[in-house]
Amino acid sequence: ITYIDGDQGILRHRGYDIKDLAEKSDFLEVAYLLIYGELPNNKQYNDFTKKVAHHALVNERLHYLFQTFCSSSHPMAIMLAAVGSLSAFYPDLLNFFKEADYELTAIRMIAKIPTIAA
Secondary structure (H helix, E strand, O other): OOOEEOOEEEEEEEEHHHHHHHHHOOHHHHHHHHOOOOOHHHHHHHHHHHHHHOOOOOOOOOOHHHHHOOOOOOOOHHHHHHHHHHHHHHHHHHHOOOOOHHHHHHHHHHHHHHHHHH
């Protein structure tokens, strides 16, 4: 998925130079590229954006988890715990037997991590 040659200063995702992606694509276009292997057309992008938006909300009970942390807790420790706890809300997707399960889990992570970070 990603090619790195530090000596040559090369970083590519799915064959696309990271500089080109940073200049010409947005976050969701690159996320789509990483999941599906190609940049989306307009319809694919719109459908994907709707799927991500649909999954952006987090369960209200996750807020209780945040309240258990000390105010001095490192933000990455909190993020790690929050992302890990999501599997408790979606136990049906813990066994990846279908490609659709991988896709749905990826979309949920793409959607929920910005919400958690906020």
